[in-house]
Amino acid sequence: MSSLRFSSINLLILAATLLVSPTLSTSRHASLQHPHAIEAGFRVPLRRVDSGNTFTKFELLRRAMSREKQRIKQLQAMAVSASDYHQANDFESPIHAGDGEFLMKLSIGTPPVSFSAILDTGSDLVWTQCQPCKRCFPQTTPIFDPEKSSSFTHLPCSSILCSALQPSSSCDDGKSCQYTYLYGDFSSTEGVMGLETFTFDNVSVPRIGFGCGFANDGIGFDQGAGLVGLGRGALSLVSQLKAPKFSYCLTSIDSNKPGMLQIGSLDKEPAMExxxxxxxxxxxxxxxxxxxxxxxxxxxxxxxxxxxxxxxxxxxxxxxxxxxxxxxxxxxxxxxxxxxxxxxxxxxxxxxxxxxxxxxxxxxxxxxxxxxxxxxxxxxxxxxxxxxxxxxxxxxxxxxxxxxxxxxxxxxxxxxxxxxxxxxxxxxxxxxxxxxxxxxxxxxxxxxxxxxxxx
The missing domain is CATH 2.40.70.10 (Acid Proteases)
Structure with missing residues (x-):
């Protein structure tokens, strides 16, 4: 067993390691659903949803815990009897945890449209609000319009990612995969699944499967314009990228400085030894x-x-x-x-x-x-x-x-x-x-x- 404590020497080594400029290496795509194999990785900053405010640490905790009440209830409900939960939802859309406390900046489409998304290790789907919006919550950045992107394509009904959404997916027109995704705080997103180029910092990754939400309800996502799932399912960002690793570093709750999310290896991994x-x-x-x-x-x-x-x-x-x-x-x-x-x-x-x-x-x-x-x-x-x-x-x-x-x-x-x-x-x-x-x-x-x- 090892006891983990702060070490000034180790910290200097870590800082030097993490400050190396990351690069992205991709292989020729092996399939429509998982075209990428991330080797070196890329990094994006993470900020807390209350970052920049003047709340005390107690107030920040109170606000965060108030936001997560429904999430906790849903996580507990899912776990009380997981087998019964799945049996009861064979023909219904399952409920996912939803909400989150950290935002990451990214861009979507060609030309790229920037927005902030909630980071969530407890769900899988990657999605953002899309035009034409039937029901959308307010967001500070422009809503993505797939008609204005030269790299957008519909995800076929026959795709693995569409199958991974079942029973939350449908194919009414027989061509494009449609979805409904429900969250435990009564928020939801509904729309079509697409393939699109996502840009993280200065790294662009084509053909990421995502939800293009035309009808989105609830207050759980009003801090951002969508959500990036990092769970273990096929739909998550790390699964689609076939990332060997992902890491994050979360700053103190009362810090206004950003943390970071790293997808892929921590640059030169031997330097971590x-x-x-x-x-x-x-x-x-x-x-x-x-x-x-x-x-x-x-x-x-x-x-x-x-x-x-x-x-x-x-x-x-x-x-x-x-x-x-x-x-x-x-x-x-x-x-x-x-x-x-x-x-x-x-x-x-x-x-x-x-x-x-x-x-x-x-x-x-x-x-x-x-x-x-x-x-x-x-x-x-x-x-x-x-x-x-x-x-x-x-x-x-x-x-x-x-x-x-x-x-x-x-x-x-x-x-x-x-x-x-x-x-x-x-x-x-x-x-x-x-x-x-x-x-x-x-x-x-x-x-x-x-x-x-x-x-």
Whole structure:
């Protein structure tokens, strides 16, 4: 097992590695659906949807958690009985997680039309709003018009990607693939599937299958103009590109500087060796194949390894349970039995009284800060027990700011929650300032402590 901590030497190596200009290498397309094999990769900046505002960290968390309520409900509903979920939806459009907290800039078409899209590792479809729009939510950039792009073509009904959408796809005209995609926050997109050139930074990739949405409803996407799915299904961007890896680095929730998403290898991969990156296996759940599941085996608070049963985090025979790693969920959610062990450990080890006030609470567990004329100094000197997530092959010790938040107006709180049933979620707040590397060939994920606003 390895314990991951910040290293100034490693950080300098990582920064030098990541600042190398990426290039894109593509092979001759082998099929209509998956024409590309990304070797070196490309990178785009990521910004939080509330970036640029003057909210406090508490307010930012409150806003993010308010946005994700329906997403959490849907993720839990999908996982409570995954087998029953699929049986019940054999002839209906399935529901997807939806929404998200990070935006990436890209362009579509020839000539390229720029827009911002929500990044989502919990869904697969890539889509944007299109003209002629029957129902569209407001967006700050021009709505894409496929009639004005010389590179747009309809996705045939016979294509693999159209089949991957079933039962959410149809072919009423017998030629072009039509789709309906529903999300757990009651948002939806409906339109036709197309093939188009997408441009990421200065790299253009032709013939990406995407949804051209003519009827789009809901408030879940009003921060952007569509969504880029990075899930494990055939429709996702990484699957279509046959990317061997993808990585992201998420800045702190109160930072206005962008993070980054890298599709493909991290430039010159051998240069990463001195970092001695340890990775944990990604687990597959046949009942919910889109999600990236982690093999969490236990949790330590302070110097105490909690007596959580391993089965609390395992995928059950019916497809329920397990822990996913997700960019669209803010805080980490644990099964109730595991969460209460974590909660009790913090209550016993923190040298602060528990705040039992029921008014305006965002988190389940908060502590009362001592009265002081110098509040900032008080916050800086709070003694917080360390927290370690024990994944298979990796002991990930989180920075304090990734699980504990203190604010003069809100007290000091544990930024985690509980679920009554279903899957656990490793959220983006716990992933701050970590380079998260998904190796899609080895089917592993690695964590590298990183100053994400400097890469």
């Amino acid at each position: 001195p970092l001695n990156v340890k990775a944990t296996p990604l687990i597959k759940n046949p009942s919910l194949p889109t999600f990236y599941y982690l093999s969490l085996q236990g949790i330590t608070v302070g110097h105490t390894r909690l007596s959580v049963e391993k089965s609390s985090f395992q995928i059950q025979e019916d497809g329920s349970g397990g822990m996913i790693i997700d960019t669209g969920t803010t805080i980490t959610y644990l099964p109730r039995n595991a969460y209460y062990l974590v909660k009790n450990a913090f209550v016993s080890q923190m040298k602060l009284p528990v705040d039992n006030s029921p008014y305006g609470k965002v988190f389940d567990l908060c502590f009362i800060l001592p009265t002081s004329n110098d509040t900032a100094s008080t916050i800086d000197h709070i003694e917080v027990p360390r927290m370690v997530f024990h994944f298979e092959g990796v002991d990930l010790e989180l920075p304090e700011k990734n699980y504990f938040v203190a604010d003069p107006s809100g007290g000091a709180c544990l930024a985690m929650g509980s679920t009554s049933d279903g899957m656990s979620i490793f959220g983006n707040f716990q992933q701050q300032d970590l380079l998260v590397v998904h190796d899609l060939i080895k089917e592993t994920v690695g964590f590298v402590p990183t100053k994400c606003d400097q890469v």
